[in-house]
Amino acid sequence: MRKILAPSAIAVTAALVLAGCxxxxxxxxxxxxxxxxxxxxxxxxxxxxxxxxxxxxxxAIARASAKVPGVKxxxxxxxxxxxxxxxxxxxxxxxxxxxMIAVSPNGFAQAGQLAAWSEGQLTDFVSPHANPxxxxxxxxxxxxxxxxxxxxxxxxxxxxxxxxxxxxxxxxLDDSAKLKAKGITPFVVGGGGKDTWADMYPLIGAVATDxxxxxxxxxxxxxAGTAKFTDPAFTKAAAKIADLAKAGYIDAAGxxxxxxxxxxxxxxxxxxxxxxxxWFAASADAKAPSFGVGVFAWPSDDGTLAVPAYTGGGMSxxxxxADVPLAQKWALAFMLDKTSLDNSVKxxxxxxxxxxxxxxxxxxxxxxxxxxxxQAAVKANGIVNAFSxxxxxxxxxxxxxxxxxxxxxxxxxGKKSASGFGSFLDAExxxxxx
Amino acid sequence: MSxxxxxxxxxxxxxxxxxxxxxxxxxxxxxxxxxxxxxxxGLAVYLVFVLVPIAMAVGTxxxxxxxxxxxxxxxxxxxxxxxxxxxxxxxxxxNTLVITVIVTVVANVGGLAIAMLLDRRGKLYNxxxxxxxTPVILSSxxxxxxxxxxxxxxxxxxxxxxxxxxxxxPGWLSNPDYALYSVAFIITWQMLGFCVVVYLAGLQGVPQxxxxxxxxxxAGPAARFTNVTWPMLAPALTINTVMLLITGFKAYDQxxxxxxxxxxxxxxxxxxxxxxxxxxxxxxxxxxxxxxxxMLAIIAVVSTVVLRVLQRREITx
Numbered sequence: 202m203r204k205i206l207a208p209s210a211i212a213v214t215a216a217l218v219l220a221g222c223x224x225x226x227x228x229x230x231x232x233x234x235x236x237x238x239x240x241x242x243x244x245x246x247x248x249x250x251x252x253x254x255x256x257x258x259x260x261a262i263a264r265a266s267a268k269v270p271g272v273k274x275x276x277x278x279x280x281x282x283x284x285x286x287x288x289x290x291x292x293x294x295x296x297x298x299x300x301m302i303a304v305s306p307n308g309f310a311q312a313g314q315l316a317a318w319s320e321g322q323l324t325d326f327v328s329p330h331a332n333p334x335x336x337x338x339x340x341x342x343x344x345x346x347x348x349x350x351x352x353x354x355x356x357x358x359x360x361x362x363x364x365x366x367x368x369x370x371x372x373x374l375d376d377s378a379k380l381k382a383k384g385i386t387p388f389v390v391g392g393g394g395k396d397t398w399a400d401m402y403p404l405i406g407a408v409a410t411d412x413x414x415x416x417x418x419x420x421x422x423x424x425a426g427t428a429k430f431t432d433p434a435f436t437k438a439a440a441k442i443a444d445l446a447k448a449g450y451i452d453a454a455g456x457x458x459x460x461x462x463x464x465x466x467x468x469x470x471x472x473x474x475x476x477x478x479x480w481f482a483a484s485a486d487a488k489a490p491s492f493g494v495g496v497f498a499w500p501s502d503d504g505t506l507a508v509p510a511y512t513g514g515g516m517s518x519x520x521x522x523a524d525v526p527l528a529q530k531w532a533l534a535f536m537l538d539k540t541s542l543d544n545s546v547k548x549x550x551x552x553x554x555x556x557x558x559x560x561x562x563x564x565x566x567x568x569x570x571x572x573x574x575x576q577a578a579v580k581a582n583g584i585v586n587a588f589s590x591x592x593x594x595x596x597x598x599x600x601x602x603x604x605x606x607x608x609x610x611x612x613x614x615g616k617k618s619a620s621g622f623g624s625f626l627d628a629e630x631x632x633x634x635x
Numbered sequence: 636m637s638x639x640x641x642x643x644x645x646x647x648x649x650x651x652x653x654x655x656x657x658x659x660x661x662x663x664x665x666x667x668x669x670x671x672x673x674x675x676x677g678l679a680v681y682l683v684f685v686l687v688p689i690a691m692a693v694g695t696x697x698x699x700x701x702x703x704x705x706x707x708x709x710x711x712x713x714x715x716x717x718x719x720x721x722x723x724x725x726x727x728x729x730n731t732l733v734i735t736v737i738v739t740v741v742a743n744v745g746g747l748a749i750a751m752l753l754d755r756r757g758k759l760y761n762x763x764x765x766x767x768x769t770p771v772i773l774s775s776x777x778x779x780x781x782x783x784x785x786x787x788x789x790x791x792x793x794x795x796x797x798x799x800x801x802x803x804x805p806g807w808l809s810n811p812d813y814a815l816y817s818v819a820f821i822i823t824w825q826m827l828g829f830c831v832v833v834y835l836a837g838l839q840g841v842p843q844x845x846x847x848x849x850x851x852x853x854a855g856p857a858a859r860f861t862n863v864t865w866p867m868l869a870p871a872l873t874i875n876t877v878m879l880l881i882t883g884f885k886a887y888d889q890x891x892x893x894x895x896x897x898x899x900x901x902x903x904x905x906x907x908x909x910x911x912x913x914x915x916x917x918x919x920x921x922x923x924x925x926x927x928x929x930m931l932a933i934i935a936v937v938s939t940v941v942l943r944v945l946q947r948r949e950i951t952x
Contacts (some may be wrong), residue, residue: 209852214796286916286940287917289702289915289916289918290915292702293702293914293915293920303817308702308703308918309702309703311703312702312703312705312707314702338913343831380803391896392897392898393783393788393808393809393894394783394893394894395891395892396895396897397895397896397897453809453810454788454789454806454809454810455807455809455897456788456806456808456809457786457787457788457789457790457806457808457895457898458788458809459783459787459790462787462789462932465789465952466789467780471789598917599703599917599918600912600913600916600918602919603912604900607896607897607899607900607901608899608900610897610898610899610900611811611898611899611900614809614810614811614898614899616811616899617899618918625900632721632723633917635717635922
């Protein structure tokens, strides 16, 4: 019996691994939704977080469906924060959802799996041409997220004798030294478990001030082969992160913290500064920490504002949906619903990028301060791309953002120098395009 | 009493029990019918869920299939030649081997030691057997989440060490020098109960007469273990070793949940993890399939060789 069992176990084990790769033909199924006489059933891929709960999605779906008769929505929920990876797995087995939200169109659009939005459908959006792929927009650009701002513990700053927010990078270093002298870890970082990306924010800030501010299209130059990650324009930013870690301002042990633990560590006062996306503002207002929270932009050398931000995050529709025009109509109804937008602002700190939209009254102080800082950067022409978060033409190849996050962990751990990090990214970029 | 009934010569008339005499038809048709009735469903399942996916993966591995970069073209063995100069894949392979060796050796040794301690009668020992077996029935994801809560920087273990005065406790999951061993430890911990149960079954199958005979011949505990118990445990060793080898080679869940391949680039990445990342995150379905095929070959060869070697020393009484 054992003679049969063991080889069978080997074969089944291997087959399960192999089946994952071979799943799905190139053609795939036409649609996961279905059309009936009573209407069309469309699948909708969502994701749940502590802020965006099942009820939030169910209520929003019901409101949009009431506006577009003939559509029945079958909600799918991504099993983890990696909704792009989940969507790719579904696509590989011919089950790409008909409608998706907050899934980068990279890869799907190039493969012809998404339907493009027309100019007429984009008239309500502030940045209707954000993140184009081949000149066409595949994801509704409804939401702007400055990523990162630096949220800080006002009590820790006061305890260290810091009276003003840092304006220049030298100020930031001086303040970090004062905090450390008081026994306070200056920066909280994460990056543990499946949330490797959570270690990226200091680097995104530094690339904004040291690379993108000077050359806004730097990554497109890299894609075109006229720039390299080993160029001083990039390694200067990487060196700042390596130096912060080397000076003990970033605690490398934090790399074992998941995203949720990362936020909790800041709330538990395990560090004074928390570089994070603007969505933290809603969380800080909804469940205020025991200390006051302030916010400033990652400072540049000369004090000019350079705020990395990404506008996108909205709906995309499968080109194989049972009824593409109806699916797009429903997606727009969902996206433009004022109640849903208000809920998104309240629960996820969204900065809505729709013309004539006004946020709900009574938003908390951290959200208000965050929006004011963003508006100041807009006025100062200080908005730049958020490194590794960009999508569309000229952005990183698929999978490279994960490699960048892994490389940042090596920078923080001292396993890679700034130039070594640059060489690593150049090599991974080449590999990703093979 | 038993008798052996010789089959009647082909074509000879025979008497069916309780039935009228009939001319016996060729045995080929009933055999085929028998096979179709009982064997075909199993064969169909095996074909559809094992052999066809393997064939499809092998076929895909010979292409450059990438949904973000159509069209798919035939590239021959290019993916395979690329693999052996790919530092990330070689690192994953090395990590997989390290995990496999640790899991196979430590779980076998630990499992045998615990099984010998539990090879006694009584309610306490029954309860302890259940305790040791519990991790085996838990989902790997659940086990991973539990251990992440224990081993992370703000976790149970380091908090305890800090309370005992250790200022800078080790970063079990954040330090690249420890993370791989932490993952290997967690997989070992989960598999330990399986080994214990298999060895216990083996120990309980050791004939008492042999032990008594050895004792009468003057053999001490060590000699009895070496000359009687250990050889009699050969079948258990074979099962445990093959299952642990497979578990080590296919390690994925724990890496995905606890470290996501990090900290840093590929520190704890395994081949199975690399296959999924390459295929579904990087969109390189052809290249990922080549990795999976190489993994299949490695598992098949190593497991078959180990199986053959261990089976040779098995004792049949």
